[in-house]
Amino acid sequence: MGALEAEERGHQPPHYAKMKITEKDVAYVADLASLELTQDERNVLLRDLNSILDYMDRLNQLDTTDVPPMAQVSDKYGVDQSKTGSARFAYSVREDIHEGLRKSLPHKVALQNAPDSDGTFFKVPKVIER
């Protein structure tokens, strides 16, 4: 979606009888996500997030009381089945860790993409705010 289209859509204020997310929520979540967002973007997001979350609600049709959550798929294959916990993943202990930390990128290379640096550190605007 182009920025212009977003703006056009943003001019139509959303009318929802029962909205899950309010303008205040959008502002709060944007803050958590380190996004500023224009008023137009916030209007579009208010509409889109409400419509998407309404659709997500169909998950509540399912009773999942006794169902364990699944966070990842890799604790079943190639692991040591006789062990429990992180010991199952013994294969993933890297040799370079045994011998001390892996060599890092050279300083100069690590800084080569920095928007601002003094040659030793990344430089950023002042951290302490009023």
Place this chain on the structure above:
Amino acid sequence: MDLNLLTIDAARSAIQERKTTATSLAEAFYSKIEKEDPRIGAYLTLSKDRALEQAARIDALAAKGEKLPPLAGVPVGIKDVMITRDVRTTAGSKILSNYIPPYDCTAVARMEAAGAVVLGKLNCDEFAMGSSNENSAWHPVHNPRDLTRVPGGSSGGSAAAVAADMAVATLGSDTGGSIREPASFCGVVGLMPTYGRVSRYGLIAFASSLDRIGPLTKTVKDAATVLRTIAGRDPMDSTSADVPVPDYVAELEKPVRGLKLGMATEYFGEGLDAEVRHSVEAAIQKLVKLECTIIPVSLPHTEYAIPTYYILATAEASSNLARFDGVRYGHRAQDAHTLSEMYRRTRDQGFGAEVKRRIMLGTYALSAGYYDAYYLKAQKVRTLLARDFEEAFEKVDAIVTPTSPTAAFKLGEKLDNPLSMYLADIYTVTADLAGIPGISVPCGETKEKLPIGLQILGKHFDEATILRVAYSYEQERGVKN
């Protein structure tokens, strides 16, 4: 010999037998790109120096009469979410418009070690978020089969480059269908391996518990050749599995007679286009002719896959994309006076609308008070979706479905409605969530000559079986490998 039409084996053999050189081959592909790509838009960056250096190395080997490695001189393209040393990598985003990675993605390094010539980086939806490639911050990709239509996404450039003979093979990535859907829309083969089969080291993360790298190719045999090259444990990715890699190419020739293939009613219901249904059912009949047995199976939680996927994928994305803050790499807003203002403005300027939408959705799903209702709930439903497949695979060796409910849609058609775009992934997201492999193989065309894909889903780490079914089907259709 039309160099642009060669498959992997044909290209390598032609170089080995000195009928052509890797350099001529690379040059033929660059000419093709120069001629065709202005109207398609598949490539974002060309890596000519790197490609021609590698081609010269291969030509030197061939001149000495040495046996060439499996991908020797084969021109390939890489989706721009895989980092390439000294070659600009943007992930389709303005926030990485000037990013020059200091190292190579493992899958790319393995392709080059096997002799492949990397032509350049391929267009995609920003951070692989999309089903039409229209979310690229740079420009959309046009489907080579009908320029008014999308190529699918998010690996749209990877599919279009193969379909338009601008690469012999490409690498794409799949988080919710991003290899298989574009493969289906462009009429090429697309393989998503099992989660953990291929290292994700150097793949710019979207949703880490779902992301996978896999090949898009002209033939099933080429997909097997590429998978054999990139699969296997990598110490740099702790989720890459320590499971032996079979010779996928050798396994192709085994007969499919007696294999049990599941057909799930949930994949043939409402919303499936009549022409797609007809074509996929005809393909399944061909497999019956090859003496496969079709067995009805049930995957009852399928209708919950899209909401589950969009909660989990956006939650993981909101966390993964926190790293783009203008400090270490990429774009930085110039007008900020404080650090937090710099973060916010950098991200506001750098991310596109869909990426912001997903970051917001994911942040909301993880926020205090909503974590249990959305994120935890979705993780539990993910368990139910995975169990659906476990139960089905007790009865069958593979499952056959359409790849997408429709053929390629028009550019702009779904842009105004994010939900309708998300529903394009309805037959593909389930395999991502369950961690199982899937392949899309062309199985016909609509009346408007738009390609249709047959999807074959397999058991964890059983790519050999789905490749074999796809290969037998392809042979039955008369495709030359």
